[in-house]
Structure formats: structure tokens, C-alpha cells
Amino acid sequence: MTRGVLLFAQNNQEVDYVAIANLAATKVKQYLRVPVSVVTNDPVADHYVFDQVIPVHDNTLSAKYFYDGTESKKLHWKNSSRVQCFNLSPYDETLVIDVDYILNSKTLSYCWNQPRDFLIYQKSFDLAPWRDAAEFNHVSDFSIPFYWATVFFFRKTVVTESFFTIVDNIKSNWTYYKALYQIHSTTFRNDLAFSIALHMMNGMAADSFAGHMPGKMFYTMGQDLLLDMNSDKMKFLVQRKDNLSSYIPLVTTGIDVHVMNKMSLMRCINV
Amino acid sequence: MSKGHVFLAQNSSVDYVRQACALALTIKKYNKHNATCLITNDPVPPLYRHAFDYINPIPWGDSASDSTWKIENRWKIIHVSPFKENIVYDTDMLLLNTNDHWWQYFEGKDLAFTSAVTDYRKNIITSDHYRKAFTANSLPNLYIGCFYFRKTARAFEFFKWLDVITNNWQDFYKKYLPQRSQKFCSLDVNSALAVKFMGLAEESVIPGATCPSFTHMKPAIQGWKTVPPKWTDVLSSYYTKDGHLKVGNVLQQGLFHYVEDEFLTDTMLAYLMKDSK
Numbered sequence: 001m002t003r004g005v006l007l008f009a010q011n012n013q014e015v016d017y018v019a020i021a022n023l024a025a026t027k028v029k030q031y032l033r034v035p036v037s038v039v040t041n042d043p044v045a046d047h048y049v050f051d052q053v054i055p056v057h058d059n060t061l062s063a064k065y066f067y068d069g070t071e072s073k074k075l076h077w078k079n080s081s082r083v084q085c086f087n088l089s090p091y092d093e094t095l096v097i098d099v100d101y102i103l104n105s106k107t108l109s110y111c112w113n114q115p116r117d118f119l120i121y122q123k124s125f126d127l128a129p130w131r132d133a134a135e136f137n138h139v140s141d142f143s144i145p146f147y148w149a150t151v152f153f154f155r156k157t158v159v160t161e162s163f164f165t166i167v168d169n170i171k172s173n174w175t176y177y178k179a180l181y182q183i184h185s186t187t188f189r190n191d192l193a194f195s196i197a198l199h200m201m202n203g204m205a206a207d208s209f210a211g212h213m214p215g216k217m218f219y220t221m222g223q224d225l226l227l228d229m230n231s232d233k234m235k236f237l238v239q240r241k242d243n244l245s246s247y248i249p250l251v252t253t254g255i256d257v258h259v260m261n262k263m264s265l266m267r268c269i270n271v
Numbered sequence: 272m273s274k275g276h277v278f279l280a281q282n283s284s285v286d287y288v289r290q291a292c293a294l295a296l297t298i299k300k301y302n303k304h305n306a307t308c309l310i311t312n313d314p315v316p317p318l319y320r321h322a323f324d325y326i327n328p329i330p331w332g333d334s335a336s337d338s339t340w341k342i343e344n345r346w347k348i349i350h351v352s353p354f355k356e357n358i359v360y361d362t363d364m365l366l367l368n369t370n371d372h373w374w375q376y377f378e379g380k381d382l383a384f385t386s387a388v389t390d391y392r393k394n395i396i397t398s399d400h401y402r403k404a405f406t407a408n409s410l411p412n413l414y415i416g417c418f419y420f421r422k423t424a425r426a427f428e429f430f431k432w433l434d435v436i437t438n439n440w441q442d443f444y445k446k447y448l449p450q451r452s453q454k455f456c457s458l459d460v461n462s463a464l465a466v467k468f469m470g471l472a473e474e475s476v477i478p479g480a481t482c483p484s485f486t487h488m489k490p491a492i493q494g495w496k497t498v499p500p501k502w503t504d505v506l507s508s509y510y511t512k513d514g515h516l517k518v519g520n521v522l523q524q525g526l527f528h529y530v531e532d533e534f535l536t537d538t539m540l541a542y543l544m545k546d547s548k
Contacts, residue, residue: 134496138392141495142505142519145392181520204522206393 003093003112004035004051006085010058010078011042015066015262018042020099023269025049027103032095034112039081039088052090056081062187067222068263069237070245082149082190083171086156086164098150100265101258104232107215108256111153116211117160119153120194122146124217127250127257128224130241139192140182144199149190150258151213163209166197219258226264234259274374275306275354278362279329281341282313285532290362293535295322296543297366300514304371310351321547327351334438342458346434349420349427358483361416363535365527367516373419376482381425382475384413384466388487388528390494391506391518395479400491402459407450410463411472416528417483418462425469432465433458485526488518503531510539514546 009017025036035051201209225237237247280287295307308325334343440456506519
């Protein structure tokens, strides 16, 4: 039974996802000690850190706002190849991690030795907990529970293959599913497609198909700033409760954090 | 020992007899123990009669003749029901799976209430939006939309209290609900007071109990940021010929308390009627 981590990296005009993937792969090797492969159609300079570089043809081109503190830019965003991860992964047991999910612990290694064939995070914790996180509780106010496609684990089985087939079908018919589940975002998002597919796998009812990923999923928003990373410590400026354009400092030690501000992440790794 | 499902219906601007018929048909569809009794003084159309094993009149006059919600006769249920053991329902409910197993859970109890109802996404409701008087006055957090009683001395005592409180609700609320008292008569509050007076809360209101729980569709307790006047304004629902109900694309199970009378369409009732033939 082979196991490994799969990363996706599709550069746009300003964000060097491959460079961020390089950092993510280094962290995986440090904390999880398993092979790491990257799916990309961009040049990869440091091949040595990756087990495999898996080419993918992704001609979809959507756009979204990338925040860097109080500023934002609308940039290209290629995120649709993730729905193919069942076929793209070279491993029997795969942990898919967003490159901006920065590991500082061994927590995710608990995925390997547990019986569930699919694990994903539903609950998450904003490092600025006073912010309204309703968009991460349900796919929309009146709709189904939200799951994060940021980090998930799967074994290759007939059942998990069905799940990814459904995700692919949702992607192909996004306009229909978006309306059906009262989703306001015009852009296709893996989180939302995964949430719908999980709901369908659960027979449109209570949770049973997916298990919970180990530990807790912490995140910072694009409006927050990552200042520094050193060993397992991360220093942030996060939005204040009473004034969202001012900040308070925050340090984390030994916890994995989803850093949505890619610009500040790139600054920290000197890209 | 006889067991049965009981509903009291008094039509107003809403046809509660029609609702009771739909509920009774779903009970008959899924349950082995499926005897039903409708308590009403309204005419029951011949089309609906086969849904009920008993149609009994409300005795001793209509205590709710001047009322909109028609709750003033509820205390009479124990005197009219033909069954020894009873599950009592609000009429605006549909059963979506069997609840035969509830009887086993109720064994040995005189009365059983739920304090754990869920929203349509199956989250246990913790909001006290409609229950400020419960929180402020430390009342047992029971829901009377569906409950169980066995005809015992204690159950008769409970219904006697319900009679006295319902018919003197202003006095009782003034004395026993000093905080956030309501300006209208509530059967939930009256029942909670009766349970409190009798010291029954610990044995009859089981925290987290799934029997006799239900999905409660009042809009302000659905966990929404934006609360519409009616849930039917924001959620589509599908009731299939084989009795599967999806609300907002979430499959509903158990007992569904739909609250809005417009939910029960003629098409749904026609499916249920066809099933029952």
C-alpha cells in the first residue's frame, strides 16, 4: 500500500504556487515523512523535493480577488484539476493539501492509520475568531453544511472513486448545482463542489460517508498578514475585532495554519 | 393494552381536519401500531374518514370558541381518547418513517416530552428565540407538539393542571412567569408549568431524547442569519410519490412539523390518499 501527499500548483500572474508548493513539500517531509508529488503545468525548478511532478492540462481560467491585507487584486485562478485527484494521484492512500496550508506539526500523520477511506474538515477555526464565519458553516445561509477541500485524505476504493466522479459531474454542471443549492458565488469552488458531493454521498441526509480529519483546521483570511515563519512558529497580524482595517499581532507555535494571503506567504519565503 | 395516535383539530381559517388526515395517512403508511383518533367538532369529509379509526367529539362545549389558536380544549384529550397509551400530535405534522419503536421507549412512563427538537438540517435547536419565558423563568424546556401519555392517575392530574392553567393563564403567567412573561396563551408554557408544579420534569422531560422528537420548522430557529417570515419563502421542498420529503435538498426523516399550512399541497395529499387505497 503506497502513501503520499499530493499538491496542486498552478501559477497565475503574481502568485508563484510552485514556489509555495516547494515550501509545502519541505514541511511535509519534515513532519509527515512521506513522498510528495505536485500536479502542475508550470516549470518546477527544485525537482529533488518532489517524488513526482505530474503534468496536467488545465485550460480553465477563472478569476477571483486575492487579498493582501487591505489591498486586493483580481487575478487568474486555476483550481479545477483537483477534481481529478483520484486519477492523478500515484498513491493508494493520498493526503491532498493546499500549498498554502502550512504544516507545523505531525497531526496529519494520524490519517494513515485509521479505518475511514475518506477524511475531510468540516469545522474550522479563524485565528481572528470574532469575524463572522458563517460562509464556512454552510454553503449558503439556507443550504447544506460546508466542508473544506483544503486538506483531505482518501484511499483508492470504488466508493471514493464514486465521490470524485460526482464532484466532476458537479463541476461540469456547475450552473445547475449552484442554483439548486442557493450558492451565490459565480466562480466554481472546490469547497462547494465537495460539500455538495458529500451531501449526495450521505444520501442527502446526515453525515456518515466522510470521517473527520485529525486535529483542528485553523486559518487566516487574505485580509490578515503573515509576517514571518521560523521553525514551527508563525507570526501574523490579524484584523481587529472593532476595526477591520487595523491589526493585532498573533504568534502560533506548532499548529498547522491555512494562510489565505498568498502574497504575504510569498514574501515570507522570499519569492 | 391499546395504543394509538391522537390529534385534536378545530378548523379556523386553517383546515386542521385536512392536516390531521394527512398526518394520519402517514402514520398508517409506516406503522404497525397505527390506530388513529381524531377529536373534532368539525365535519369530517367522507374522503378523509378512512384515515381515522375513531372520530370523537370534543366534550363539554367548545372552550375555544373565541380563540384563534384553539388550544383551550387540549386538556380534554385524555377524557376522549379511546386508547390507554397515546401519542398526541399537533396536526401540522407528517410522519416520514416508522415511529413504532417509540412505544418501547415509553414503557413504564406516565408522560413523556421531548426537549430536543431539530431544525431541517438535523441540528438540535438550542435557540430560545420563541422561548424567552422558558429561559427567564427556568421552566422545563419541553415541546408539546408531540408527546406521550398513558392513562394513569398522574397523567389525569397533568391534564387537570393543563385545564386550570389554560383557563386562567393570565393569573398563572403573572404569578409564575415574573420574567419575560408572554402576552398570549401558550400550550408549551402551560404544559411546562404543569410539569413543574407536579415535579415531573426529571422523569418525563428527557434531555436529548429522540422520542418523541420532531423537526421544527419555525423560521427563527433554523440557524439562519437572515430570518424570513416563513420557511417556505426560502426553501423549496419536494414530496415524492414514495413518501420521501426533501427540504432545501436535505432528506427529512422522522416526524416533520411543517408549521406553514401552505406546505401541505393538494398534490401531496393526493399522493397520500392514493397510497392508502
